[in-house]
Every structure is written in structure tokens, then in C-alpha cells.
Amino acid sequence: TQNCPYHQKASRYEDSLSGHLHKLPTFAEQPVSSARPYKPLEYDTQKCPDIGGLESQCRPAKDCAIWYDDVRTTPGTTCLLANGIGHGICCPDLPINRGESLFETPRPCKKGVELDARFKRIELGWVNEASRAGRLLMESMIESERRLAENEITVRRNSSRYMHSTIFFQSKENSVKIGNSSLYAVFAAQQFVKRYRVKADQAACILNRFHVKDAGIYNECPVYPECNQEMVTSPYRTITGVCNNVHPPGSVPWGVPNTRYQRALAPEYADGVWEPRRAQNGGQLPPPRVLSLSLIRDVYVPSESDTTWVMQFGQFVDHDMLETVESKLVDGSAVPCCTDGGDFLSEENLSHGKCIPVVIPEDDPFYSNFGQRCMEFARSAPACRSNGRLGYVDQMNQNTHFLDLSAVYGSDEELARDLRTFKDGTLNVTRVKRKGKHCIMDLPPPDDVGPEISTCALSKAVTGIDPPPEVRCFKAGDNRINVTPYMVASQTVISRQHNQVAEQLAAMNAHWDDERVYQETRRILIAQWHHIIYNEYVPVLVGREKMEQLGLLPLQYGFSTDYDARVNPSILNEFAAAAFRYGHSLVPGKQSLINRERVNEKDLLLRQHFFKTQEAYPPGNIDKLLIAMATIPGQTVDNVFTEEVTNHLFEEEGKGFGMDLVSLNIQRGRDQGLPGYNEYRVLCGLPRAKHFSDLLDVLPPKVVEKFELLYDSVDDIDLYIAGVSERPAPGALVGPTFQCIIADQFARLKRGDRYFYDLAGQAGSFTEDQLNEIRKTSYARLVCDNSHVLSTQPLIFKSVSDTNPIVDCNCLASIPRMSLLPWKEADPTSWNIGEYEVKWFSDCDYVGFDIVYIENLGPAENCARKCIDTVGCNAFWANGNWCTLKAIPKWLQRTRHNGGLCGLLPGKFF
Numbered sequence: 001t002q003n004c005p006y007h008q009k010a011s012r013y014e015d016s017l018s019g020h021l022h023k024l025p026t027f028a029e030q031p032v033s034s035a036r037p038y039k040p041l042e043y044d045t046q047k048c049p050d051i052g053g054l055e056s057q058c059r060p061a062k063d064c065a066i067w068y069d070d071v072r073t074t075p076g077t078t079c080l081l082a083n084g085i086g087h088g089i090c091c092p093d094l095p096i097n098r099g100e101s102l103f104e105t106p107r108p109c110k111k112g113v114e115l116d117a118r119f120k121r122i123e124l125g126w127v128n129e130a131s132r133a134g135r136l137l138m139e140s141m142i143e144s145e146r147r148l149a150e151n152e153i154t155v156r157r158n159s160s161r162y163m164h165s166t167i168f169f170q171s172k173e174n175s176v177k178i179g180n181s182s183l184y185a186v187f188a189a190q191q192f193v194k195r196y197r198v199k200a201d202q203a204a205c206i207l208n209r210f211h212v213k214d215a216g217i218y219n220e221c222p223v224y225p226e227c228n229q230e231m232v233t234s235p236y237r238t239i240t241g242v243c244n245n246v247h248p249p250g251s252v253p254w255g256v257p258n259t260r261y262q263r264a265l266a267p268e269y270a271d272g273v274w275e276p277r278r279a280q281n282g283g284q285l286p287p288p289r290v291l292s293l294s295l296i297r298d299v300y301v302p303s304e305s306d307t308t309w310v311m312q313f314g315q316f317v318d319h320d321m322l323e324t325v326e327s328k329l330v331d332g333s334a335v336p337c338c339t340d341g342g343d344f345l346s347e348e349n350l351s352h353g354k355c356i357p358v359v360i361p362e363d364d365p366f367y368s369n370f371g372q373r374c375m376e377f378a379r380s381a382p383a384c385r386s387n388g389r390l391g392y393v394d395q396m397n398q399n400t401h402f403l404d405l406s407a408v409y410g411s412d413e414e415l416a417r418d419l420r421t422f423k424d425g426t427l428n429v430t431r432v433k434r435k436g437k438h439c440i441m442d443l444p445p446p447d448d449v450g451p452e453i454s455t456c457a458l459s460k461a462v463t464g465i466d467p468p469p470e471v472r473c474f475k476a477g478d479n480r481i482n483v484t485p486y487m488v489a490s491q492t493v494i495s496r497q498h499n500q501v502a503e504q505l506a507a508m509n510a511h512w513d514d515e516r517v518y519q520e521t522r523r524i525l526i527a528q529w530h531h532i533i534y535n536e537y538v539p540v541l542v543g544r545e546k547m548e549q550l551g552l553l554p555l556q557y558g559f560s561t562d563y564d565a566r567v568n569p570s571i572l573n574e575f576a577a578a579a580f581r582y583g584h585s586l587v588p589g590k591q592s593l594i595n596r597e598r599v600n601e602k603d604l605l606l607r608q609h610f611f612k613t614q615e616a617y618p619p620g621n622i623d624k625l626l627i628a629m630a631t632i633p634g635q636t637v638d639n640v641f642t643e644e645v646t647n648h649l650f651e652e653e654g655k656g657f658g659m660d661l662v663s664l665n666i667q668r669g670r671d672q673g674l675p676g677y678n679e680y681r682v683l684c685g686l687p688r689a690k691h692f693s694d695l696l697d698v699l700p701p702k703v704v705e706k707f708e709l710l711y712d713s714v715d716d717i718d719l720y721i722a723g724v725s726e727r728p729a730p731g732a733l734v735g736p737t738f739q740c741i742i743a744d745q746f747a748r749l750k751r752g753d754r755y756f757y758d759l760a761g762q763a764g765s766f767t768e769d770q771l772n773e774i775r776k777t778s779y780a781r782l783v784c785d786n787s788h789v790l791s792t793q794p795l796i797f798k799s800v801s802d803t804n805p806i807v808d809c810n811c812l813a814s815i816p817r818m819s820l821l822p823w824k825e826a827d828p829t830s831w832n833i834g835e836y837e838v839k840w841f842s843d844c845d846y847v848g849f850d851i852v853y854i855e856n857l858g859p860a861e862n863c864a865r866k867c868i869d870t871v872g873c874n875a876f877w878a879n880g881n882w883c884t885l886k887a888i889p890k891w892l893q894r895t896r897h898n899g900g901l902c903g904l905l906p907g908k909f910f
């Protein structure tokens, strides 16, 4: 029907398939295996201007994403594709990647640091003693946790702390176990440095000499399977990412869940082990909340070229790459770090060490209205000592580090199974019944945890109506899917895409079972995901030149050979705790519903919609959220944040205040041991600042002024606050320091991923035809194909402009769609007309071979008759094995579904 184009769309891959088989391909369904190198199509008669001295050609917009800034400022770069039917953009070929070297892994013994003479020889006895003391501390920690419970100091359901810890940082049982048991080694190391007065910058070097086992310290690291031949040669990545990097037996594999973040720089813990950093003068650093208050709030600084999708896609990618394990009580519940009334816990109860609450100043212009002095903050959990030696704390990632859509498929086998239907390779969904004239499509499946985590509906107090009973939290590969309505909409698009591709693959390859369809679909989706990230998203974030420098540019044709088994793909601690949180500066205070006429129907105030999924259900709302993200300008990365996250993060209904995300970010950086901003300037090639005024090269004067006021030394400045405040680097969304950290990370995720989508000669490599189809992917196309937005601009991260105008989703010239035809596999059980070699077996022993002719004889009976008349039928393919098959009826069965195609065996039998 007219109102429901989706039903017509559902068969789109078949359409393009039949197009290939029966008629000449239209311009839009360009033949599989597009030209190489990029050859302008004949109809592109228009002359394109030179761009930056380079010759340019008219292409679909997605092939110009990386040039967009240049294109926008060069006149005459809009062009017509396909005999004037589709809108295109003129841009040059991409430059050749350079692929410069990545950050070096820091070593336990710092260059230039002399060990004190008394540490030249240390006996194991010292460590044993420290280990005993550490064990006592551990016992006392467990004791104080018991006291907390006795005194009924717990995290109250529905409080913002509950949302932060139990819902946002939902930790899996084994992650909590690893985190808690790893504390033995942490306490032992802390006791050691304390007792023997080891200087912080020597601690790692000295501790590294001791094996935890020798010191009698409990250390439980998960045991990983060895990589067998099947894992090494599988075309599909494992769900956990294990054996992506083929690890030597007994070692800890890279990139798998519950392994540590790596570091670009050695940490700066005050004690060299786990104590948060202190100021250079030995005193306290400025309280995070004071720094946060120095930021500018709620001044809307719209981006002149980006859409809100840049923010939202970033968060989605973030949820693929990482989720830090937060410390939990030994029983797995949230750690309370303040009283429910917002005061500090008394000394006695504080002693368990998992907390470093954020101090709220007495005169806080906001929180003082609510009598709040203490903001909850539990430390990130320590990772196990995977190298078996003592040392400083590293934090751990609960997700697969790889870009593998783990936010959709799950990072562990159990969850991955829960998300599947095990029918036709599809994922579970919520089917919303059809109401009214809207076409309602599937939503992600409900989380079946039950009412314990039932904060997903807005109460009557906010909406004036009782929450409808069907409202549930959604379930996905990452638990943070429910964090905002935009996030739900983003995940919805990908889960619909999975099911569409699966449906088409299954139809095309009837002989594939559920597992095969699921894995092939997952492989295609992850490849599309990679292409969007490196072709559309990373360019916006770090700019073309930085991409070229680090080898991040996607190829226009052919294969890459960039995989390097020595590159550790793991997420950098600096990336997780600071750089990739750049996105918080882009978060808008409201999310909106905008209809197809581009009329804003409704604003959702963020504070009311954290972990509320109610708005995802009404028919058409997902579309309206998707349109809003493509329509509303994004923001700039700067020191301007919305109050919705700096005062009202995870606000409990009716309280009037929530948490402050900027304070959490700064505190998290200290919690995870990040050195100061100045160190990262040096790492990233900026001069080390000696005075505050040296910061003016990349920071605005107003910011430098504030830093000078608040920090005692330039070396004290926290990475996060300075990083977001930097002026954007040329061509980039972020400043040079975040740009350098983010680019290094995306280079690792490319070079260190054996299943990266454009690699040649790897187990997971695509054929060239397949790869060229994947390259047709754009984010706009995925949004178009999995919603009813009906029209959009082709570069969805970029605002609508003359160069990037809104086009109809059906316009395949402007927003191409990949064809799945190269995934059509010859089905050995469904014969096509032609000649086949048949192996002969006598009771399954090989006796020889013959040629079989398949021809079309009409109905199956004819076939059987001819068989008997001419040659007789003796053997055929069954269940994937060549075997004798003497009975004619089975032969009939095999031919029947082929509508009269029949195998004829000339002459020779046994």
C-alpha cells in the first residue's frame, strides 16, 4: 500500500537479484564488481572542477565523504549522476595511505629513572610480608562492606547512583569476580610501596620483578582456549573476539572481554600503584566539580556542518568498543559512596577503598540548593595481573575491544545466544502490532530481567498518563541501549538491517542453515559498519590528513594488506577515560521527534528520558527520532556542556538534580591513572608547556585563564578538561591532542583486526565482488532501508546543503545500495541446468566418477521416466555426501522441488 513502502521494500534484494538474472542492470543496480580504479560512468558528462589542484569526478556523495570540507568550499562541485537522475558530488580520488607508526607501549621501568640503591636487591620476603598485609586489608574491606549492609547503607533503587551503577555500568558476574579478586594483588603492591617507601615513579619497575604466584598472592585470570585450526581458519570472527589475534598458548588474547585497556603512557598514580594522581606540589588537585563549574553551560553552539548523528553514532561506536568494569561490592551490588542524603559516609565505613566520591563545594550554585556535598563515585575495577607480575593497576573492558558490532550481537556467547531466534539466522525483536496507517516495524527485543530493572517507563507524574504495560527495557549486545531514545533508535536500525539481510540471504541460499545465515549476515553487517566508520565517521572526527598519516583512509578498490599481528587492537585507557568522551560536549539537552515534513513535533528533555524507552513505541516515533538526528545541527566540541548532563545526569524523578558527567569524567581520568594533559601534548607532538601561557597555541585564552586560576601547575591539568577545550585541529572535530589519541586508536582497530573488512588473504576476506558491494554502503542507506524516513541527505553526518540535499530514499544513484548477489552460492542440492561431475561410490566407497547432465524435462515424472528409459538412476548427492542412492523415489524427491530439473547419467554404471 501507499502508506507502507516497507512491504515493497522487503523484497528489494530480490528485485535487484532478478534484475541481474533477467534484465540488463539499471544504472542504479550497477553490475557487481564496479570498475577499478574509479571510472566515471558514461553518463557523467558534466565537467567537474579541480579540487585542491586535483582532478575530480562526479560520484555518489558517499564516495566524497572524506573530501566534504573541500567540496563544500569549491564552487561547482554539485553534479548529476546517471543521466541527470541522481544527485552526485565532484571529488578527487583518495590519496595513498601513509601508515605511520603508533604509540609505543610503555615499559615498567621508565627511561632516565634511576632506582634507589636500596632496591638493587630486594628479597621475596619483603613481598610476602606485603602480601600478608594486603590480605588483611582485603579482609577488612569485606568486613566494612558487611558493616555497610548492616547499617543499611545501600544504593537505593531508582536513585541516580542506581542508574549509574546498576543500569549504566551493569557488570557481568564474572567481571565483578575478576575485579574483586584482583584487589589482592593491588593491596599487596600498595602495602609494599608504602612499607618500603618506594617512590611512585620507581614502583612499577621494582614490582615488576615479582611474580604474584611466588609472593603467594591470589590472582585469578580467566583461562582462554588455545586457537585451534578451526578458529584460525574460520571466516567468521568469534563472538568474544578470541583468536582474532592468534595468541600463543597460555597467554592472554588481545581484544577479548574482561581484559585490560592498554596505555599510551604509563599511569601516574600518587603511590605508583592505584592512588589517584596528586598535584605536582604534593597537594590535592582541584576538585572535579570545581573544574566542571568553570565550564560554560547551555550556550547552544551549533555546528555549521555536522548533524546530531555525529554525536549519536559516536556513542554507538563507543558502546561497541568498550564498557569499563566498575567496582562492585563482593556480592555484586552497587557500591554506595555517599549517604542517600548526599553526605560523605563516616570514616569507619569509608575504608573499603572502592570509592573516591566527588566533593561538591559548599557554595555550589546548583547542588547547594539540594544540600548535596558528596557525589557518588565508585572506582573502576582493577584487571587481573595478566602477565603474572606485580605492578600498577590497569582497568578492564567488559566488551570486545574490536569494532565488531558487539553492541548488537553481544560480547559473550551466552548473551549472543539470547539475542538470536535460531531461525533463519535472525535476531530477536519486539513485533509491534500494526495500528492506524503507520507501518510499524520491529523494535529490539525486551529485556527479560523483569521488574527489577523497570525504570524504562516514564511515570504518570511526568506524562499525565499511566505508562502503557507494553513498555519494557530493550535488550541488545550492550546494556546501555536504553540510555536515551536516540540510542534506542540507532540500535533499532542495525537490528532491522540484520534481519533484512538474513532474510534475503536465506531466500537466496535455501541450503544454508540458521547458523550459516546468522554468521554470514553478521559478517556483512560488521563489514558495512567498518566501511561507515572509516569512510564517513572517522573523517569527520579527525580529518583527512590525519587519516592519511595513520593509514586510516578506506580503499576505493582492491584489497588492503594492513593487518599486522604485532599491533595490539585493545582500547587505550586514555581513549576510554578521556579522548572518546569528547562526545559529551556534543550531547544536546533535548532529543526531538521530527516528522517527514521536517516539522518538530516534540522535544524530550534529556533528564526525563535517561533509560526511558516509552517514546520508542508509538508508531512512527523511531522514524521521527531518526529524522531529528539528520536534521538538527550537531554541536562543536568545546567546553560547553548541557546542564542536562552536568546537573541532571540520570536524575531521579522528582528530585530536581542528578549527577555531573563532567565531574565523573575528570574523576575517572584520575581514578584510572591518566597523567596530566602536558604529557599528552608531548606524546602528540605539541611542545611541553612550561607556563600556562604556552597553552595558548591550542587553547582559547579564556580557558587558559581559568586553568591558571584553578590549577597550581601546568603539569596538573587534567587531560579531559583540556582536551575538550582545545580548538579543533584543521579538518577535525576535536583538538590536536584528542585527535592524536583517537587516530591512534582507530589505526589499532584497523591494523590489529585480522577480520578487518578490506583485507586480502585472511580467513575472513571477502571476494572482490563482495567487497565492492560493501563499499556501496552508507549510513544514510542503512537508515533509509530500515525505517520510513523516506528521504534524507546522502551524507547523514553532514547538514543538508546544496552539496548534500535531501533526496528520495528510492534514489539508488545518490544513495547506492549494496547487492547481495555475490553471496549467492551454488546450491549443490538445487541443480541448475548444466554439466556436473559425479563421484561414484559403492556403499560410500569411491569407485570412480562420471558426468551428469542436468536438463529441463518439465514435470518430475517425465524426469523419472526418462531416467529409467534411457539410463537408469543409481547414485546421487545426499546430505552433503556422495553416496549410492538406489531407490528411485528418493531420486524423485530430490528433483521435485526443482520443478522438473533432472539429472541424467549417461551410460556408465556399476
Ligand code: HEM
Pocket (backbone or CB within 6 Å): 164, 168, 311, 312, 313, 314, 315, 318, 322, 323, 324, 325, 483, 484, 575, 576, 577, 580, 581, 582, 583, 584, 586, 587, 645, 649, 661, 664, 665, 668
Ligand atoms: C546522552 C548522551 C550520553 C550520556 C547520558 C552519557 C553518559 C555517560 C556516563 C554516565 C558515563 C560514565 C561516566 C563515569 O562514571 O565514568 C559515560 C562514559 C563514556 N561516554 Fe558517554 N554519554 C553520552 C554520550 C556519549 C557520546 C556521544 C560519546 C562519544 C562520542 C560518549 C562516550 C563515552 C565514553 C567513551 C565513555 C567511557 C565509557 C566506559 O569507560 O565504560 N558518550 N557516558
Ligand SMILES: [Ca+2]
Pocket (backbone or CB within 6 Å): 320, 321, 322, 399, 400, 401, 402, 403, 404, 405, 406, 407
Ligand atoms: Ca566490540
